[in-house]
Amino acid sequence: xxxxxxxxxxxxxxxxxxxxxxxxxxxxxxxxxxxxxxxxxxxxxxxxxxxxxxxxxxxxxxxxxxxxxxxxxxxxxxxxxxxxxxxxxxxxxxxxxxxxxxxxxxxxxxxxxxxxxxxxxxxxxxxxxxxxxxxxxxxxxxxxxxxxxxxxxxxxxxxxxxxxxxxxxxxxxxxxxxxxxxxxxxxxxxxxxxxxxxxxxxxxxxxxxxxxxxxxxxxxxxxxxxxxxxxxxxxxxxxxxxxxxxxxxxxxxxxxxxxxxxxxxxxxxxxxxxxxxxxxxxxxxxxxxxxxxxxxxxxxxxxxxxxxxxxxxxxxxxxxxxxxxxxxxxxxxxxxxxxxxxxxxxxxxxxxxxxxxxxxxxxxxxxxxxxxxxxxxxxxxxxxxxxxxxxxxxxxxxxxxxxxxxxxxxxxxxxxxxxxxxxxxxxxxxxxxxxxxxxxxxxxxxxxxxxxxx
Numbered sequence: 001x002x003x004x005x006x007x008x009x010x011x012x013x014x015x016x017x018x019x020x021x022x023x024x025x026x027x028x029x030x031x032x033x034x035x036x037x038x039x040x041x042x043x044x045x046x047x048x049x050x051x052x053x054x055x056x057x058x059x060x061x062x063x064x065x066x067x068x069x070x071x072x073x074x075x076x077x078x079x080x081x082x083x084x085x086x087x088x089x090x091x092x093x094x095x096x097x098x099x100x101x102x103x104x105x106x107x108x109x110x111x112x113x114x115x116x117x118x119x120x121x122x123x124x125x126x127x128x129x130x131x132x133x134x135x136x137x138x139x140x141x142x143x144x145x146x147x148x149x150x151x152x153x154x155x156x157x158x159x160x161x162x163x164x165x166x167x168x169x170x171x172x173x174x175x176x177x178x179x180x181x182x183x184x185x186x187x188x189x190x191x192x193x194x195x196x197x198x199x200x201x202x203x204x205x206x207x208x209x210x211x212x213x214x215x216x217x218x219x220x221x222x223x224x225x226x227x228x229x230x231x232x233x234x235x236x237x238x239x240x241x242x243x244x245x246x247x248x249x250x251x252x253x254x255x256x257x258x259x260x261x262x263x264x265x266x267x268x269x270x271x272x273x274x275x276x277x278x279x280x281x282x283x284x285x286x287x288x289x290x291x292x293x294x295x296x297x298x299x300x301x302x303x304x305x306x307x308x309x310x311x312x313x314x315x316x317x318x319x320x321x322x323x324x325x326x327x328x329x330x331x332x333x334x335x336x337x338x339x340x341x342x343x344x345x346x347x348x349x350x351x352x353x354x355x356x357x358x359x360x361x362x363x364x365x366x367x368x369x370x371x372x373x374x375x376x377x378x379x380x381x382x383x384x385x386x387x388x389x390x391x392x393x394x395x396x397x398x399x400x401x402x403x404x405x406x407x408x409x410x411x412x413x414x415x416x417x418x419x420x421x422x423x424x425x426x427x428x429x430x431x432x433x434x435x436x437x438x439x440x441x442x443x444x445x446x447x448x449x450x451x452x453x454x
Contacts (some may be wrong), residue, residue: 003130006156007058014372015226016234017054017071017217019210021316022063022176023240024342025089025267025351026308030068030238032355033315033404035076035276036363037236038082044365051075053135055374056236060138060213062206064240070122070169073137082352089345091117114177125173126319127154128165136224138213141175144185145197149206157223161201163191204315207269208276210237216308228309230285231371236372237280239316241354242273243340251319277314278365284312287367313367321385327357399442406433407451409444 002010020030034052040052052072053059061069067088071081092114133154141150152164152172164172167188175186175198190196202305206212214235217226226233272293279291281299285308289298296302317323319340324331331339339347339354370376407430416423416431416439423443425431432440442450 002157005130005134005136005154009136009155009224011049014232014234015057015217015224016055016372017213017236017237018059018069019050019208019213019237020061020065021209021237021239022061022065022207024064024341025345025348026106026240026342027064028082028085028089028348028351029241029317029355029358030065031082031085032352032357033076033238033359033363034068034072035082035356036359037368038365039366040368044368045251045287051077054278055279058138058213058217059137059138059224060209061176061215062140062209063177065209066139066173067121070137070139070173073133073135074122074125074169075132075134086348086352088117088121092345097163099147111144115170115174118174119168122168122170122173124167126165126392127152127167127169128156128161129147129169130154130156131384133139133169135361138216139176140209140212141172141198143196144199148198149212150198150205151209151212153216155223161220165254205275208237208239208274210235210312211276211279214280216419218309230308230311233315234368234372235280235284235309235310236313237276237315238271239314239319241319241351242270243319243337243402259417273316280310280312280314283309285310285365287315287364288313288362290314311372312370315359322355327354327361329354329357376451403435405435405451407431407442407447414441424432 006309010208020027023029038050038052041052042048043056045055056072059069059073061067068081068085071084072078076084127133127137137154139152141152142148143150152167152175153161154165155161158164159237162255170187171188175188185200188196188198214233216222217224217233218228277290278292278299280286282302283304289300291298313417319336320334321331321336324336336439338344339350341347409423410429410431412426412427414425414429414431418438423441426445428444430442430447432442434440
């Protein structure tokens with residue numbers, strides 16, 4: 001008998017994905033959006049106890065987003081996670097090493113408080129616990145020794161599920177949060193006589209894991225195989241704030257190596273967000289689409305092969321004076337830049353307020369349409385026959401009825417326009433006219449084996 005988790009992942013009907021960005025302490029911004037999302041969904045479902053793990057079929061995150069994603073997948077509410085986040089943030093980023101230690105040992109913080117906090121937070125839950133983890137979960141990690149991005153999933157049919165299912169959840173999340181220069185890498189046994197060196201999943205194109213999660217949900221190599229379409233797949237993505245700052249040219253002529261080191265994570269995060277946003281807006285029906293740049297706009301008139309592959313929502317905060325003023329908040333440029341630090345625990349309360357106010361401004365109930373409501377009756381399941389699978393069904397041998405069609409042999413190369421496209425025929429092949437007057441071509445050898453004069 002299939003577990004409730006496996007039944008949920010394979011249940012027919014629309015599917016919903018939640019993707020959570022990395023961003024250090026700025027993850028508390030995310031929780032403001034998640035609280036608002038939870039409030040809207042509870043009203044829509046007339047259920048004050050509804051949790052995001054009930055609504056979303058797959059929740060994934062990178063780095064700080066993985067901490068939140070794992071908590072949500074275990075059945076925590078956004079409010080519970082926010083309370084815990086305040087405590088975790090102060091523990092994890094509470095005390096820096098002195099400068100001499102930092103420069104000599106390369107990491108800014110002792111990893112022990114982070115490890116102890118995660119171990120306490122998730123307890124003895126393992127990745128393959130199909131009772132305590134109530135929905136699909138993906139933790140995005142990065143292997144430093146192979147340069148490969150590793151999305152670790154809890155789907156029981158996954159290719160590497162058996163090898164990964166006994167990983168303690170805290171350890172999987174720790175692997176995703178081992179940010180270079182902030183914490184030491186984590187070494188995990190990933191196979192017989194093989195160890196992997198893991199660093200923060202944000203050191204990849206999946207710091208914003210939206211596109212990665214879309215691929216996991218739809219590609220044949222992964223076990224989900226969810227149907228694409230704007231009424232079949234909803235992806236909600238939440239960021240940790242976007243630093244909207246333009247630097248003057250002359251600033252870079254005096255930029256030190258340490259300043260560059262501090263800038264690079266923000267530059268990488270900006271690029272991965274931009275790439276994800278561009279691709280997903282092009283592929284989707286999105287009520288939250290933004291202007292990508294002055295050349296391509298918001299991609300409203302673009303699509304992938306004339307069709308939309310999903311419905312897509314993206315929520316993020318532009319961390320600049322102008323946007324914050326629209327929320328009624330007045331910060332100087334210096335204060336805004338300080339708020340964007342990924343490791344300043346003193347900013348937690350301010351960031352939480354920005355997340356709450358932004359969610360009121362940016363999230364609307366109609367972003368979560370009726371076709372994705374849990375109470376909506378699912379469409380009847382339709383059997384889909386694929387060419388790549390051998391179908392073990394009780395086939396019987398049959399023969400065609402005699403259906404009179406017309407044929408003429410053409411002694412020169414010719415082409416036939418059909419609704420499937422252009423058929424190319426060689427000299428000597430037959431032009432056929434079917435019972436409805438439609439034309440098609442048949443190879444002369446096949447014609448001789450199949451047809452006889454009527």
